Amino acid sequence: MNGEHIHSAFDRDLEQLxxxxxxxxxxxxxxxxxxxxALVTHDTELAAKxxxxxxxxxxxxxAINEEAARLIALRAPLAGDMRLVLSxxxxxxxxxxxxxxxxxxxxxxxxxxxxxxxxxxxxVLKRMANQVIAMMHQVVEAHISQDSALAHxxxxxxxxxxxxxxxxFRVLLTYMMEDPRQIAPCMHxxxxxxxxxxxxxxxTSIADQVIYAVDxxxxxxxxxKADLTxxxxxxxx
Amino acid sequence: MNGEHIHSAFDRDLEQLxxxxxxxxxxxxxxxxxxxxALVTHDTELAAKxxxxxxxxxxxxxAINEEAARLIALRAPLAGDMRLVLSxxxxxxxxxxxxxxxxxxxxxxxxxxxxxxxxxxxxVLKRMANQVIAMMHQVVEAHISQDSALAHxxxxxxxxxxxxxxxxFRVLLTYMMEDPRQIAPCMHxxxxxxxxxxxxxxxTSIADQVIYAVDxxxxxxxxxKADLTxxxxxxxx
Numbered sequence: 001m002n003g004e005h006i007h008s009a010f011d012r013d014l015e016q017l018x019x020x021x022x023x024x025x026x027x028x029x030x031x032x033x034x035x036x037x038a039l040v041t042h043d044t045e046l047a048a049k050x051x052x053x054x055x056x057x058x059x060x061x062x063a064i065n066e067e068a069a070r071l072i073a074l075r076a077p078l079a080g081d082m083r084l085v086l087s088x089x090x091x092x093x094x095x096x097x098x099x100x101x102x103x104x105x106x107x108x109x110x111x112x113x114x115x116x117x118x119x120x121x122x123x124v125l126k127r128m129a130n131q132v133i134a135m136m137h138q139v140v141e142a143h144i145s146q147d148s149a150l151a152h153x154x155x156x157x158x159x160x161x162x163x164x165x166x167x168x169f170r171v172l173l174t175y176m177m178e179d180p181r182q183i184a185p186c187m188h189x190x191x192x193x194x195x196x197x198x199x200x201x202x203x204t205s206i207a208d209q210v211i212y213a214v215d216x217x218x219x220x221x222x223x224x225k226a227d228l229t230x231x232x233x234x235x236x237x
Numbered sequence: 238m239n240g241e242h243i244h245s246a247f248d249r250d251l252e253q254l255x256x257x258x259x260x261x262x263x264x265x266x267x268x269x270x271x272x273x274x275a276l277v278t279h280d281t282e283l284a285a286k287x288x289x290x291x292x293x294x295x296x297x298x299x300a301i302n303e304e305a306a307r308l309i310a311l312r313a314p315l316a317g318d319m320r321l322v323l324s325x326x327x328x329x330x331x332x333x334x335x336x337x338x339x340x341x342x343x344x345x346x347x348x349x350x351x352x353x354x355x356x357x358x359x360x361v362l363k364r365m366a367n368q369v370i371a372m373m374h375q376v377v378e379a380h381i382s383q384d385s386a387l388a389h390x391x392x393x394x395x396x397x398x399x400x401x402x403x404x405x406f407r408v409l410l411t412y413m414m415e416d417p418r419q420i421a422p423c424m425h426x427x428x429x430x431x432x433x434x435x436x437x438x439x440x441t442s443i444a445d446q447v448i449y450a451v452d453x454x455x456x457x458x459x460x461x462k463a464d465l466t467x468x469x470x471x472x473x474x
Binding site for chain 1 (some may be wrong): 407
């Protein structure tokens with residue numbers, strides 16, 4: 001049992017762990033895509049599917065945690081490898097929460113289906129969802145290829161999600177003030193936008209994990225770009 | 238080396254791990270308290286302290302991760318114990334992010350100190366910070382005593398933080414529309430409120446970890462109370 005042997009056994013276990021993480025991210029992405037489509041097209045059938053499938057996401061988190069713990073116990077990885085395994089544990093936790101938000105979005109499909117849709121809302125929500133899905137893709141790619149520059153990009157682009165959230169919040173507020181009958185559907189739309197914004201936040205947390213696992217450093221600044229885009233956003237209206 | 242011996246060695250290690258987690262939570266709480274006071278009283282000295290102290294929070298997360306990994310490797314804990322150790326790893330990750338948000342708040346003290354303070358902002362921010370600090374206290378207590386009922390309470394009370402954030406967002410928006418010179422300071426205040434709201438979200442994630450570690454179940458609903466308080470909030474204005 002020489003160093004090389006131990007190393008390759010660790011690599012094999014790690015590959016399995018990464019494959020499960022990618023599978024988990026794929027399920028979360030699908031859930032988010034389905035939840036958004038269900039909302040926009042009032043497809044209660046598709047929404048029900050999202051709610052059912054969330055159990056598979058939860059089960060994968062459990063499996064990943066067990067595998068990771070087994071890997072630590074068996075292979076006793078050193079500094080850099082250990083950081084990587086711990087980052088997988090933390091990333092799986094974020095993905096699980098993101099799945100919950102998608103499920104929560106799906107739950108509102110039934111509630112929204114009874115109301116006429118606020119005009120501009122579907123387009124904005126869809127754009128927000130697409131942005132978040134693109135970020136998820138990137139951050140998983142950044143994790144797998146251990147690419148901290150890509151992770152930094154993901155961090156920066158979360159400011160756009162925040163900006164979309166702020167703008168939809170103001171649009172909905174205006175609708176509600178103009179017509180109190182719009183309050184119930186607008187409120188649901190607001191929480192959907194909020195969920196998307198939170199999914200964006202979790203993506204940023206995953207990006208932080210990647211940066212830490214790769215560089216051993218924590219990102220110093222907390223998304224500096226958010227300020228500038230916000231100034232533009234708030235003065236331009 | 239019988240079962241009891243192994244068990245007590247695990248307990249001793251776990252106690253050490255929990256003590257460090259409590260210490261870490263204490264530092265994050267202090268950072269949040271100091272960052273809020275620095276902002277409200279324009280105390281740039283205190284803000285600088287918060288920024289310096291964040292390194293200690295980061296170092297404690299590293300120490301906790303290492304200890305937890307050592308504990309898994311050495312004691313190979315079974316189902317319930319393993320869930321508990323994994324939850325400590327995940328909770329330390331959330332606390333580290335919360336510390337970052339406090340640091341980010343502190344960084345804005347210098348920027349805000351040059352402007353006259355928006356009248357109602359300090360009181361609202363302080364109330365929001367106090368609410369978040371109270372939740373942090375509760376959730377750490379829930380973790381240490383493995384009390385899932387208390388964790389559920391924390392989850393529910395996050396809706397109040399969201400409500401405070403929404404109300405301050407609208408107040409700041411009004412200020413900015415009325416007087417464009419207020420845009421810069423209001424923007425900073427908005428990001429501070431946003432940071433507090435995100436700290437609240439992380440507290441909720443910790444509560445979820447506690448519930449999962451104790452009951453082996455994931456909280457089903459995503460903070461159902463938020464809807465009701467928001468209806469009241471949005472119609473009452």
